[in-house]
Amino acid sequence: MPNSSSKPIFTLARARVGERLRVVTICPDCPECLRLRELGFQDRVEVRKIADGAAIICSVMGMRVAIGRDLGEHVRVERIAA
Numbered sequence: 884m885p886n887s888s889s890k891p892i893f894t895l896a897r898a899r900v901g902e903r904l905r906v907v908t909i910c911p912d913c914p915e916c917l918r919l920r921e922l923g924f925q926d927r928v929e930v931r932k933i934a935d936g937a938a939i940i941c942s943v944m945g946m947r948v949a950i951g952r953d954l955g956e957h958v959r960v961e962r963i964a965a
């Protein structure tokens with residue numbers, strides 16, 4: 884997917900704690916990513932990274948969700964203005 888807004892795109896695992904992010908895309912061809920979609924990680928959804936450790940804790944659609952770092956590598960995001 885081209886990035887017409889010229890904002891840097893990176894993975895959720897590499898984002899800093901406290902950043903407001905927008906999901907750009909999720910890996911379309913791995914079965915593990917189906918679970919991410921079930922948890923609310925959809926294209927264009929706003930996410931805030933709350934904590935980063937063995938698990939990544941995010942706020943997604945008003946819910947706190949914890950996912951493994953390996954799954955965080957499948958979620959491509961961009962920063963959005965505060």
